[in-house]
Amino acid sequence: MTGTVITVTSGKGGVGKTTTSAAFGAALALRGKRVCLVDFDVGLRNLDLVLGIEKRVVFDFLHVVSGKAKLSQALIRDKRIDTLYVLATSQTHEKDALTYEGVASVIGQLQKEFDYVICDSPAGIEHGAMMALYHADHAIVVCNPEISSIRDADRILGFVSSKSKRAEEGRDPVREHLLITRYDDERVRCGEMLPVADVCDILSAELLGIIPESRAVLNASNTGLPASFDAGTDVGRAYRDAASRFFGEVPQPITVPMAAQVAVLESRPQRGFLRRLFRRS
Amino acid sequence: MIVNHPVRSGQKIYAAGSDLVILSSVSTGAEVLADGCIHVYGCLHGAAFAGVDGDQKARIFVKSLDAERVAIAGLYVNGLEFSEEWIGQPAQILLADGYLRMERIAR
Ligand SMILES: Nc1ncnc2c1ncn2[C@@H]1O[C@H](COP(=O)(O)OP(=O)(O)O)[C@@H](O)[C@H]1O
Ligand SMILES: [Mg+2]
Numbered sequence: 033m034t035g036t037v038i039t040v041t042s043g044k045g046g047v048g049k050t051t052t053s054a055a056f057g058a059a060l061a062l063r064g065k066r067v068c069l070v071d072f073d074v075g076l077r078n079l080d081l082v083l084g085i086e087k088r089v090v091f092d093f094l095h096v097v098s099g100k101a102k103l104s105q106a107l108i109r110d111k112r113i114d115t116l117y118v119l120a121t122s123q124t125h126e127k128d129a130l131t132y133e134g135v136a137s138v139i140g141q142l143q144k145e146f147d148y149v150i151c152d153s154p155a156g157i158e159h160g161a162m163m164a165l166y167h168a169d170h171a172i173v174v175c176n177p178e179i180s181s182i183r184d185a186d187r188i189l190g191f192v193s194s195k196s197k198r199a200e201e202g203r204d205p206v207r208e209h210l211l212i213t214r215y216d217d218e219r220v221r222c223g224e225m226l227p228v229a230d231v232c233d234i235l236s237a238e239l240l241g242i243i244p245e246s247r248a249v250l251n252a253s254n255t256g257l258p259a260s261f262d263a264g265t266d267v268g269r270a271y272r273d274a275a276s277r278f279f280g281e282v283p284q285p286i287t288v289p290m291a292a293q294v295a296v297l298e299s300r301p302q303r304g305f306l307r308r309l310f311r312r313s
Numbered sequence: 314m315i316v317n318h319p320v321r322s323g324q325k326i327y328a329a330g331s332d333l334v335i336l337s338s339v340s341t342g343a344e345v346l347a348d349g350c351i352h353v354y355g356c357l358h359g360a361a362f363a364g365v366d367g368d369q370k371a372r373i374f375v376k377s378l379d380a381e382r383v384a385i386a387g388l389y390v391n392g393l394e395f396s397e398e399w400i401g402q403p404a405q406i407l408l409a410d411g412y413l414r415m416e417r418i419a420r
Contacts, residue, residue: 183322186340190321236319236338236355
């Protein structure tokens with residue numbers, strides 16, 4: 033058995049990749065899957081912060097890639113979800129330390145031990161992001177319903193389909209999933225954000241879920257918990273829904289918050305305007 | 314040449330010496346080019362250049378027009394010049410009497 037590699041990517045920074053990697057990975061682990069989160073954002077190290085394990089990091093992903101530590105020394109097990117592990121990244125190593133051979137070897141080892149290997153990609157389209165998506169079987173493209181974010185998501189989807197190992201080897205393409213995060217009713221209503229239907233239409237990718245903008249994300253990261261841990265919060269539910277949809281379990285369409293549905297109708301006249309803006313930008 | 318995946322922003326596809334058939338959408342910031350005709354069976358948001366090597370009989374066919382730019386045999390028009398009623402409509406673009414002409418096609 034080899035584990036499935038899921039890369040969480042976006043092109044743009046600050047859209048919610050790290051939050052999603054932790055929350056989605058935890059949601060899979062809460063269903064009993066063995067999950068390892070790998071932080072590819074060299075120099076910024078924040079997956080460990082979001083999960084409240086920063087003090088437990090002794091050896092990291094880059095130590096293992098460069099052969100300075102064994103995988104078993106660097107894997108950190110979550111204290112609350114016992115099938116969830118993290119391979120943190122370092123704040124000090126050079127970005128170029130992520131070599132193709134080193135990363136391939138670590139991912140290969142992880143695939144033997146875990147059901148799912150989740151790669152948290154850095155922003156941008158440079159080396160780190162390419163390394164994070166190279167081994168992907170699935171790509172979760174995180175996108176806010178804003179023009180610049182959609183454009184970057186589109187560009188990264190292009191790299192997913194052309195620059196992955198699967199593409200190079202001519203295998204079945206990487207499965208692409210779209211996750212809309214930081215979705216804000218209010219801002220869709222006043223026309224500052226695009227309705228979900230338009231985002232999906234522009235990106236022509238399968239929608240995995242809609243994560244609302246919520247204080248619960250900040251609360252969770254302040255307490256070092258993945259945002260999906262508390263199923264009683266709006267984001268907790270939304271991330272768990274995304275996980276069940278990933279397994280093909282939720283046949284009903286994704287529920288857009290009520291206010292947003294109204295907004296979708298009201299914002300129709302805006303559509304042409306936003307689209308033109310999108311074209312122009 | 315047949316492409317059965319979306320052509321994304323930043324990507325460029327050129328069908329040398331033939332027609333180009335795209336079974337999906339072409340994103341804003343993407344370019345599709347062909348020496349022959351171009352058919353887009355999704356939405357054309359990006360740029361399309363047909364008859365690149367000078368064929369004035371080349372045409373562009375789209376299921377939904379929202380292009381940034383279209384050109385035939387080097388003669389081009391910017392998408393911003395399309396009037397609103399054409400946006401999102403199925404159309405063909407051809408060269409007639411030295412001008413680019415847009416025509417509705419069956420919907
Ligand atoms: N759904 C959400 N609601 C509110 N804040 C969010 C949400 N998702 C992410 N954030 C916040 O946005 C910021 C960037 O998120 P992060 O996951 O680090 O993005 P990235 O990894 O893409 O740079 C963080 O401060 C995070 O707490
Ligand atoms: Mg991040």
